[in-house]
Amino acid sequence: MLSVADAREVRRIKARVEAERLPQGADPSRHVKLGRGSLSDVEWFVQLLQLQHAASLPALRTTSTLHALAAAAEAGLVPAPDAERLRAAWLIASRARSAMTLWTVKTADVLPTDRRALDGVARLLEYPPGSASQLEEDYLRATRLARQVFERGFYGEQS
Incomplete structure (x- = not known):
């Protein structure tokens, strides 16, 4: 069981990561790994639930973000619509990151603003x-919808 103080520390660390890890000048709405509502938000959200509840819910004891999220929703820790928003954001961010890596032939974490590159990424995603x-x-x-869920569930409940 995670203590209130430990949960507060996890939240503090996440806030610090948000402030310090996003590259200078990067648009947080387009950063698929560290941006608002992206991979990092969903993973931190799920990992906090795991720290808080995995001792009593064995289904949360997994390294799969999506499996743990589904288990949390099934256990009633996350309302189903919120879990679906987090899942959708994680999937599109993960798929976009992979497609951007294929398009640029290097690891890429920022959704392109260049229309040609963005269309190439879209085509790789079967648009x-x-x-x-x-x-x-x-x-x-x-990611906007996922960030709303994240802020409410990660920072909103202080247990």
Whole structure:
């Protein structure tokens, strides 16, 4: 069981990571690893739940973020709509990161603003030709909704 003080420390560390790890000048709404509502938010959210509840819920004892999230939702720790928002953001961020790496032939963590590159990433994600804007809208919406869940569930409940 995670103490209140330890949970507070986890939250403090996450806030510090947000302040210090995002590269200078990077747009936090487009950073698929460390940005708002992206991979880092979903993983920290799930890992805090694991620290708080895995002693009594064996299904949370997994290294898979999505399996742990599903187990948390099934146990009633996260409302199903919130779990789906987190899952959707994790999936689009993870898939976009992989597609960006394929497109640029190097690890890439920022959703491109260049329309040609963004369309290339969209095509790798099986969007139809000319779907750069649709991918961008889908990503920004998914991560915005996930960030709302994250802020409410990670920082909002101080247990």
